[in-house]
Amino acid sequence: MKFSAVSQSLSRWAGSARTFYAAVALIFLWSLSGPYFHYNDTWQLIINTSTTIITFLMVFLIQNTQNRDNDILHIKIDELLRVSKDAQNAVLSLDGLDRKELEKLRKEYRSIGATGSVTLNSSCGEAVDDAVPNKTDLNQA
Numbered sequence: 001m002k003f004s005a006v007s008q009s010l011s012r013w014a015g016s017a018r019t020f021y022a023a024v025a026l027i028f029l030w031s032l033s034g035p036y037f038h039y040n041d042t043w044q045l046i047i048n049t050s051t052t053i054i055t056f057l058m059v060f061l062i063q064n065t066q067n068r069d070n071d072i073l074h075i076k077i078d079e080l081l082r083v084s085k086d087a088q089n090a091v092l093s094l095d096g097l098d099r100k101e102l103e104k105l106r107k108e109y110r111s112i113g114a115t116g117s118v119t120l121n122s123s124c125g126e127a128v129d130d131a132v133p134n135k136t137d138l139n140q141a
Helices: 003-014 017-032 041-083 089-096 099-115 135-140
Strands: none
Touching: 003 041, 017 041, 041 089, 089 099
16 A cells, blocks of 8 residues: 555544544543552553654654645646636746845735736746736726
């Protein structure tokens, strides 16, 4: 069985309310057993070791699930950009840009939001020099 399939199944199971309640019940039972074991080191070691192992494994499970969800989200956004008549094809290939180039694009898009006009000229693709129509232009059309 592929890791991604196992990861998805475990993720659904681990994120369920039933699993949460089972974990709470196990912790409750462990705490109730404290007086029986006189709160000794072995009693404490059981919960510490168990939670450490579970946390260690969950890190990989969560990262795998987040990577998959992130890839799905990017594909969906890319498809929306692809079919949008006014979208810039340049933003479909942002994966290869470094941090400074991405920050430059973010500033340009903030500027677009503030001014309402598009004047992107980035190293990631085509330069576009259009004006975004405002409400009065749309009403006149």
